[in-house]
Amino acid sequence: MTHSLNRMTARKKAVWCMLLLVSLISCATTPKEAPFSWKVTFFSLGAKVQFRTEAPVQRLRAFNANGVRVAQLDFPVPPRQMESLYFEWHAGETYRFEATASTGSINVQEIAAPRSYTQGNLEIAIPYGAAEQSDMKNASESEQKALVLDGSEMTATVLVTNGNVPTTFDLKLCLPPMLTIVHLPTDWKSEVIDQETCLSTTGRLGIASEVWYHELVLRADEGNRTDDQEISGTVHFTTDNGQTWEQQTRVQLQMATIPEIAERLSIESIEMPTDAMGTVDSKQREDTLYYARPLFGWLGTSQTNAYEPITYQTVQLRNMGEETIHVVVSSINTDTKRGETIPFLAPPATANGGTHQSVAFASLPGGMVTEVPLPIYFHPMYIEQGKPEQAIPGEYARDITVKVWGSDATILREKRPLHLIVPNQQALLISLLAIICSSIGFAVVLRFHERIFARFTTKQIIVIALFGTTIFVGVMVPSTLFLNLIRAVLGPFSVLLTGLINETLYYALLTALLIYISGAPEDATRHDSRGSGVILLVSAVRLLLSGVTFGLFTPMAIVYTGTSVLLLETGFLFVRGRNILAWAVVLGLCDAIAVYVDLQLSILFYRLFYANWYIVLRILIEGFAYTFIGVLLGAKLGRGLWRVAD
Numbered sequence: 001m002t003h004s005l006n007r008m009t010a011r012k013k014a015v016w017c018m019l020l021l022v023s024l025i026s027c028a029t030t031p032k033e034a035p036f037s038w039k040v041t042f043f044s045l046g047a048k049v050q051f052r053t054e055a056p057v058q059r060l061r062a063f064n065a066n067g068v069r070v071a072q073l074d075f076p077v078p079p080r081q082m083e084s085l086y087f088e089w090h091a092g093e094t095y096r097f098e099a100t101a102s103t104g105s106i107n108v109q110e111i112a113a114p115r116s117y118t119q120g121n122l123e124i125a126i127p128y129g130a131a132e133q134s135d136m137k138n139a140s141e142s143e144q145k146a147l148v149l150d151g152s153e154m155t156a157t158v159l160v161t162n163g164n165v166p167t168t169f170d171l172k173l174c175l176p177p178m179l180t181i182v183h184l185p186t187d188w189k190s191e192v193i194d195q196e197t198c199l200s201t202t203g204r205l206g207i208a209s210e211v212w213y214h215e216l217v218l219r220a221d222e223g224n225r226t227d228d229q230e231i232s233g234t235v236h237f238t239t240d241n242g243q244t245w246e247q248q249t250r251v252q253l254q255m256a257t258i259p260e261i262a263e264r265l266s267i268e269s270i271e272m273p274t275d276a277m278g279t280v281d282s283k284q285r286e287d288t289l290y291y292a293r294p295l296f297g298w299l300g301t302s303q304t305n306a307y308e309p310i311t312y313q314t315v316q317l318r319n320m321g322e323e324t325i326h327v328v329v330s331s332i333n334t335d336t337k338r339g340e341t342i343p344f345l346a347p348p349a350t351a352n353g354g355t356h357q358s359v360a361f362a363s364l365p366g367g368m369v370t371e372v373p374l375p376i377y378f379h380p381m382y383i384e385q386g387k388p389e390q391a392i393p394g395e396y397a398r399d400i401t402v403k404v405w406g407s408d409a410t411i412l413r414e415k416r417p418l419h420l421i422v423p424n425q426q427a428l429l430i431s432l433l434a435i436i437c438s439s440i441g442f443a444v445v446l447r448f449h450e451r452i453f454a455r456f457t458t459k460q461i462i463v464i465a466l467f468g469t470t471i472f473v474g475v476m477v478p479s480t481l482f483l484n485l486i487r488a489v490l491g492p493f494s495v496l497l498t499g500l501i502n503e504t505l506y507y508a509l510l511t512a513l514l515i516y517i518s519g520a521p522e523d524a525t526r527h528d529s530r531g532s533g534v535i536l537l538v539s540a541v542r543l544l545l546s547g548v549t550f551g552l553f554t555p556m557a558i559v560y561t562g563t564s565v566l567l568l569e570t571g572f573l574f575v576r577g578r579n580i581l582a583w584a585v586v587l588g589l590c591d592a593i594a595v596y597v598d599l600q601l602s603i604l605f606y607r608l609f610y611a612n613w614y615i616v617l618r619i620l621i622e623g624f625a626y627t628f629i630g631v632l633l634g635a636k637l638g639r640g641l642w643r644v645a646d
Contacts, residue, residue, distance in 0.1 A: 040097050040111050043119065044164045044209050046071060046086040047111075049097070055079060059100040065093050089113045120169070120205070121161040122235045122247045126154065144251045147323050149258065149407055151222030153182060159213040160235055162205035170236045173199045175218070176229040176253065183217035220255065229253040254323070261404055262411035264321035268369055270400060270416050272313035278371040280314075288419040289378060291393055306348045309375035315400060316371050317412075319364040326405035327364060329372045330357045333418055336397045344379045344391040345418070361405065374400075378420075393422040427603040431559075434597050438562025445536065452533045460517055464534060467513045468541025472549075475506045476542065480550050492614050499622035507587065507630030508637065510538060514572065515638025521580045535568045556601050564594040584631035592623030 038057075039050045049060060055078065062071040062085050071085040089095065091113055099107045126146035148154070160169055175181070175197045184190060188201045203212050231251040238244045273281045273288075284290075289310065315329055332355075333345035346356035358374045380391050395417060402412035445452065453461070479502055487494045515521070517534050543561050547553025571590040575582045595618050602608045 038099060038107070038109075040109055042089060042111075042113055043084075043121075046084060046089065047095070047097070049079075049083045049085065049099075051079065051081055051083075055099075056102040057099050058102050059098075060085060061098045061100075062087060063096040063098070065095070067096075070095075119245070120163045120167065120235065120237050120247055121159075122171070122233055122249045123159040123161070124173070124231055124233055124249060124251050125157040125159065126251060126253075144249070145323055146251050146253055147256050147261070147325060148178075148220045148253050149261075149404060150255050151220060152407055153217065153219045156216045156218055156231075157213055158216065158233070159211055160203065160205070162208060162210040162212075163237070164208040165239055166204075166206045167237045167239050168202065168204050169212075169238070170202050171200065171233070172235075173216075173231065173233045175199070175231055178221050178229050178253070178255070179231075180219045180221060181216065182219050185214050185216075188214070229255075258404065258407065258409045258411055261325060264319060265325065265327070265364065265402065265412060266318045266320065267400075267402070267412055267414055268316040268318050270313060270315050270398075270414060272376070272398075272416070272418075273311035274314040274373060276309075276312055276373055276375075278312075278314040278373050281311075285419070285421075287398075287417050288421055289376070291378070291380065291391060291420055291422050306377070306379060310378040311376050312373045313376060313398065313400075313416075314371050314373045315402075316369050317362070317364055317402065318369045319366050322366040324366060325364045327362055327411075328359060328403045328405055329362060329374060329400070330359045330403075331374045331376075331398050331400045332357045333376075334397050334399055336395055336417075342396055343384065344382045344389075345377065345396065345420070347375070347377050391420070393420045395419060427600040430597060430600040431604045434559050434563045434601065437566055438559045441562050441566050452536070455533060456517075456537075461537070463516065464513065464537045465541055467509055468538045469545065471506055471509050471538065472542050472545040474509070475501055476546050476550075480546075480552075492611075492617075495618050495622045499626045503591065503622055503626035504630040504633070507591070507627050508634035510535065511583065511587075511631045511634025512638035512641055513538065515635065516641040518576060520639050520642055521578060521583060521635070532569065532573060535572065536565050539565045556605050560594070560598050560601060563597050564591075567591075567594050580632065580635045583635070584628045587631050588624040588628040591627040592619050595619055595623035 037051070038055065041048050041050070047062060051057070057079050058075055060071075060073040060075075060079070060083060061069055064070050070087040070089075073079075073083060073085060085097075094110055094112045097109045097111065099109075101107065124144070126144075126148065158171070158173065160171060174193070177195050177197075179197070181190065181197060181199075184199070185201075188199050190197060190199050192198070199216075201214070205212060230253060233249045233251075234246055235248075236244060236246045271278075271280045272286065273284050275281065313331065315331075317327070317329070319325055333342045334340060335342060341356045343356075347358055358376065360372050360374050362370055362372045364370045378391070381388055382391070396419075398416045398418050400414050400416065401410045403410055456464070479498060483494075483498060486497055490497060514534055539561050543553070543557065546557070567590040568587060571586040572583075575586045596615075599610060599615055599618065603610070
């Protein structure tokens with residue numbers, strides 16, 4: 001009995017220990033929510049929510065006294081320090097605000113709307129950059145940081161925003177000694193107090209949310225880089241019934257030079273072509289514009305809208321500092337050799353002051369990458385020295401520069417290529433001629449096929465079919481089966497190997513067959529018209545077997561075969577009674593032309609792009625040289641067959 005009680009007690013202790021351990025583990029693994037503080041204040045168009053630090057908030061919602069949601073904001077990324085909820089509120093009504101954290105917890109504040117809202121606002125905008133830092137303790141005060149270029153001249157904008165009742169305001173600004181006034185509006189007064197230049201003016205705001213602003217032109221003294229320099233501003237509002245209040249703002253000034261600002265900025269990437277939102281068009285070739293010029297000049301060129309960009313380029317800028325920096329991003333298209341501006345790639349003369357530049361203004365928040373799209377214009381027809389000219393395809397350059405707003409100094413610069421490509425009209429013309437010639441050739445063959453076959457005996461037709469099959473097995477089968485593997489290993493130089501099979505072996509067998517049918521070149525007694533049509537029949541057998549076996553019976557294959565037969569038959573017609581060297585030269589030239597036609601067909605039908613050296617390599621080596629060698633090798637085999645046949 002005692003042992004049983006001891007065992008039960010031990011089990012209970014073990015269970016309690018396990019429960020305690022599980023609870024401790026769960027407490028240890030439960031993520032703690034980062035504390036954040038937030039404050040809600042009403043303004044004329046809704047409510048502003050201020051966060052002291054970066055808050056892990058996913059959603060903000062506002063509800064009226066009846067529990068009806070009146071506003072909501074969702075944040076895929078952490079919210080800014082100041083967010084606004086826009087809704088129409090009623091004086092004296094209590095509203096509930098919910099902030100949903102990333103962990104799912106909800107923080108709630110219930111705030112009564114003011115019975116008489118009369119607050120206004122004061123802002124001082126510095127052009128080079130500012131990062132707002134609001135004071136959570138006093139909603140009537142705000143503080144900013146601003147960058148000021150050393151020795152630069154700038155325009156500061158002072159904005160006073162009214163509340164919801166007519167007011168009269170008295171504004172006072174105090175400038176530090178580092179700033180000198182260049183231009184002051186006429187209704188402002190200036191006085192020096194404790195080495196600070198204090199400016200004052202008055203104004204009247206007659207309607208709700210009315211904005212009053214003035215611009216002050218200031219200059220930052222070069223070399224004066226003392227700390228604790230700030231612009232302070234105070235505005236006193238007075239309503240018609242005598243109610244008064246004030247708003248204050250301070251702008252802490254941080255002096256910086258162009259090199260210092262340049263260290264904070266970098267160009268992450270430059271994409272082209274993109275749309276106006278910066279989305280890359282992956283279907284288009286990078287850094288390329290396509291210009292669909294007509295085949296014949298007398299057809300004219302369709303003019304595009306001069307004021308509508310043909311595409312965009314997007315510059316991604318990274319600001320590695322903390323302050324927002326305002327920049328001017330520009331791009332100009334120039335000639336790569338002379339550096340001159342290209343008139344048909346420039347914005348309209350009425351845009352951007354006729355500077356031939358595409359310009360965009362951007363604010364770069366600290367620690368973020370900002371996309372800046374720049375338009376690219378294109379004019380197929382343009383006026384040069386009073387005469388209409390046509391755009392010229394070629395290689396051009398895009399000169400992209402980044403300047404700090406208010407300064408002419410360039411802090412970032414990059415050059416990127418711009419390819420203006422015209423669709424290959426030569427390929428279209430050559431392919432069109434090849435299609436026409438092939439069609440005519442096939443029509444002639446169908447019309448006179450009985451006469452063609454009547455030139456040959458049954459034995460010769462059997463021999464032609466046998467050679468056609470041999471060419472298919474010895475040339476087409478290895479080439480088709482191993483072509484992709486050879487290309488993968490040798491790349492564009494694979495033609496040096498495949499040409500030995502496709503051209504040398506093929507023309508060796510074809511030459512042997514021609515000599516067997518029509519006789520050796522040096523024997524003038526047997527040259528008759530029976531040699532004409534041999535190339536046609538061999539090519540027909542080769543094409544039919546390829547189509548049935550490998551499915552290569554395509555329109556391009558038909559056009560290429562028809563063109564090749566037409567060229568070779570015509571060339572053989574002129575050299576049939578000459579020596580073997582003439583055969584090799586003429587058939588080599590005919591095959592070189594056929595290879596050129598094959599390349600143009602590939603460019604047209606498959607939109608392929610070939611380097612010039614690759615085209616020359618195929619025409620000279622695969623087209624002419626290997627054919628020349630094949631004819632010479634086939635002559636020896638053909639003479640032997642011819643003697644045996646005799």
